[in-house]
Amino acid sequence: MAFQILLNVVLAFLWMFIKVSYDPISFIKGYIFGLLVIFVLRRYFHSRFYLFRLWSFIKLIFIFIKELILSNIAIVKVVLKPKLDMRPAIFAMDTVLTKDWQITLLSSLITLTPGTLVIDVSEDNKTLFIHAMNIGEVEDEINSIKNSFEKAILEVSR
Numbered sequence: 001m002a003f004q005i006l007l008n009v010v011l012a013f014l015w016m017f018i019k020v021s022y023d024p025i026s027f028i029k030g031y032i033f034g035l036l037v038i039f040v041l042r043r044y045f046h047s048r049f050y051l052f053r054l055w056s057f058i059k060l061i062f063i064f065i066k067e068l069i070l071s072n073i074a075i076v077k078v079v080l081k082p083k084l085d086m087r088p089a090i091f092a093m094d095t096v097l098t099k100d101w102q103i104t105l106l107s108s109l110i111t112l113t114p115g116t117l118v119i120d121v122s123e124d125n126k127t128l129f130i131h132a133m134n135i136g137e138v139e140d141e142i143n144s145i146k147n148s149f150e151k152a153i154l155e156v157s158r
Contacts, residue, residue, distance in 0.1 A: 004050040008034040053156060060152040064109055067148060071114045078134050089135040090119065093128045093142045095150060100125070102153050109149045
């Protein structure tokens with residue numbers, strides 16, 4: 001990915017030198033031209049086209065913001081109820097993520113979402129132990145995390 005970005009910047013500067021125009025508009029045109037060249041030649045690179053990964057990262061950020069807002073609303077509902085009828089629980093979630101940075105990112109996203117906290121990660125990095133402030137069905141919570149955060153992290157790291 002870094003090679004593609006560097007190549008795109010080099011192509012943008014090359015475009016500026018060929019056009020003998022050193023203004024930002026010329027650089028942007030060259031950058032877009034470089035994007036097209038790299039997109040056409042993407043099968044010759046070892047990694048995916050870098051804009052796909054960038055788009056996946058932007059989607060991950062939007063998923064996190066959505067989950068953050070929804071969990072804040074759920075926490076406010078629980079706190080403002082006159083009767084405290086929470087069901088806190090600790091559950092184990094198996095993950096398909098393999099790299100340390102992926103597991104760290106997943107743990108951080110879960111912990112930053114109000115009402116949930118990653119307590120521990122197993123020695124083999126296959127299981128996360130999560131505390132939830134108010135839980136319905138454990139399988140629903142696990143599927144929610146797997147279908148949102150874990151799926152988006154896998155898409156970013158492909």
